[in-house]
Amino acid sequence: MNEYGHFGAEDFVWNEAFRRWVLVPTQEDHVFWESWQSENPHKAAVIAQARELVQAIGPRLEHLPESEKNRSIGEIMEHFDDRALSEVSSHTPLLRSFWFRAACLLLLLAGFATLFTRYNMRKQTGFEQLLAAGEMLKEVSNDAQKTIRITLQDGSSVTLDPGSRLSYPEHFTGSKRLVQLSGGAFFDIVKEPGRPFYVYAGKVVTKVLGTSFHVRSFNNEKEVSVSVKTGRVAVFTRENDLSDDMDEISEQSGVVIEPNQQLIVAQKTTRITKTLVPNPEIVAAPEKVPSFNFEDSPVSEILKTLHTAYGIEIIFDENIMKNCPVTATLTDLSLYEKLDLICNAVGASYEVIDGRIIVDGKGCQAR
Template sequence: MSKSRFIELMAKSMGKTANAEELAELDMFLEQFPDYKKTYQVTNALKGNGAELAETKPEEVNSNLEEIWNRIKSSNKNTANDAKVKPMFRWQWVAAAVLLLVAAGALFYKKTEQQDSLTAENILHEIRVPYGKTEKLKLPDGTQVTLNAGSTFSYPEAFEKNSRDVSLTGEGFFEVTKNAKKPFLVHTAKLVVKVLGTVFNVKAYNNDKTVETTLLKGKVQVELKNNPEKRIILLPNEKLIVVNNREPKSAKPKESKIEYQVTELPDVKPDEVKETAWVDNRILFTNEAFEDVAVQIERKYNVQVVFENQKLRTEQISGLLDKESLQEALGIIELTTPFKFRIEGQTVYLSKKEK
C-alpha cells in the first residue's frame, strides 16, 4: 500500500465516506502491523472519538500521521511497486484535509456537548390564540392557564430555577399550583405579577387603555416595570388597573395623571364576575363605553368593528352576551342603544339610528 493510499483511506474513514471495501482494506492493512497498535489511539480519534478530537491539536495529528506512515514503511520495505502507484492526492493537500476534518470533528463534539447541556428550561413553548377562540393548557408544574382570543403566551419546557417565569401579551386566567419555594411570575409589558399559589386574571393587551390584574383567591404582588421599587399587594376580590400609555413619545405629558388604582370587585356570584366571564366564552358589561365592548366583540367573534358615527363610541351600554351569534348579539345591544349595524364579511359597521 502506498503512502497516498494509506492517507486516503484514513481520511475517508474519519470523514465517514469510506465504503465497505475500503474499510476492509484499511482494517486488513492495520492488522498486518501489530506494532502500530501503540499509535492506534490517534486513529480512533480520527475516526470520530469526539473527546479525543477536542483534546488533539492539529500539529500533533500531523506528526502522528507522519510517525504512523514512517513506521509502516520501515516495516514493509519489501512492498512492491510502491513508486509506481499514482497518488490520488498530494500529501500536503491530504494533510490539510485531515486537519480540517479534525477541526470539524472537534467543533461537532463541542456543539453536541453544548446541546446536551441545554436544560428543558431553555426550550420555550409559545402559544398564539387567534381571534374567535380561547385555549386551555396545563403547565409543567400543574398550573392551569386559560388564554383569551388574541393572546400570546410563552413558557419553558420545565421550571428548573428558583422561580416559574412565563410571559403574556393579551389575557390569561391562572390557577397556579402552590409552591412556596418557587414563586410564579407572569411577565407583561407593563408589570410583573408574582404569586405562590392562587387564582387570578391578567389582561394585558398592548392596544387596550388599561392593564388589569384581578385576584379571586390567595394573594399576589404586582411590580410595575417603570417603577420596580413600587410593589402593590392585592387581596381577594381586588383589581389593579394600570394606565396603558399608548400616546406617542412626542405628545406632551399630562399633568397629575393617575398611573394606577386598586378597586374592589362587586359582591356578586363567581359566575357574575365580568373580568373573568370570557373564560366561559361570555361578555358581561355594565355601564361600559360601546368602544370598549366592541373590542371584546372583535375578539369573541373574530371580526373588525368600525364606528361610522364616532359619538357611538362613548355610549354607555350594559348586557350579557353568551352563546348568541354575532347578529343576535348586536340585536340584543340594539334593543337599548340607538344604533344600527350591517355585517359585510368579517367587518361590522355601526351607525347612528335616525329618529
C-alpha cells in the first residue's frame, strides 16, 4: 500500500487505479483508497488536487499518446504555482478552493480545447481514413420489421436489427477489418490471428479477434451498449488514439468485457459503466454444463458451479460459505433466480459491481 507514497498529483492523474476510483469506482476501489488516505493524511492536498484534475479531464485524455498526455498535464501543472497554492488556507478544503475550481474550469475550456483541436486536426479515425482512401464500400440498411443476415467477405456474419445500417468493404485488405454500424447488430466474427476486426458505432469502437457480440448505437438514444456472448472484446471511445497503428493497441488500452458482460457508454459524456447483461446465458459447452441439482451442497461449491456455467466471476468468502449446506433444484431458473434462492437460504445477499457478482453474508452459524 506504500507504492503511492512518492506520487505527486501528476502521477495520480495518469495512474489507472486512481482514475478508475475517481471515474468508475468499484466497492474494492473505495475500500482501498479510503484506507490509503487514512494511513497517509499528509497526502490529502495532493489527492484532492489530483481528483479535481481527473474529474475535469474525464476519460477523454486517458488514451492519448504518452507524449500528448505528458505535455497536456505539464501545461496544467504549470498553473499550480506555489504562490497560488499558498493562497489556499490550510483550514479550507482544497476541493472548495475558489482558485482551484476556477483554474480547472479555465484549463478545461481553454487548454484542453486547444489540445484537442490541435490533436484532432492531424488525426482521423480508422474508418474515416478508409473512406478518404476511396475504399469500395457496401451499405446495407434494414428497413424491414425483422432482422436480416449479412455475410462478410471473410466469412463473418452480421445480424442487422430493424432500423439499422451497416457499411463495410466488399473485400477486407490490409492488416485490419473495419465496418461501421448505425443502429444495432449481432456480430459473429471469424477469427483471423494478426488481423483484428473493428466495429465503429457512434462514439464507441469495438476491437475483436474472433468472437460473437452485440452492439447497439442508435443516434436518438442516450447510450451505446456492447455485450458479449462468446470470447472477449476490447471497447474504446472515439477519443482514444485509434487512427494510427491500431493493430498495436492492446486490450489494456480499452475496457475488456467477457461473456455475459456488457459495457454502457453515455453518448454525451462517454462515461463508461461495466455491468452484466439483463439475462445471463450459460456459456459452458453442452458437454460441460454442470448439474444444478444440489443435495446438502456447500454454498461455496454451488457458487463455483454457477461461475463454471455462466463464466461470470463470483466473489465470496469461502471460509464462511463452505459451512452452509443447501439442498435445491435450480435447473429451470435464471441465473438471478438461482442466486436469489441460494442467498435467501443462507441469509446472504448479492450485488453486481463492475461486471462481477459480489456475495455477502455472515454464514449459517450467525443466523
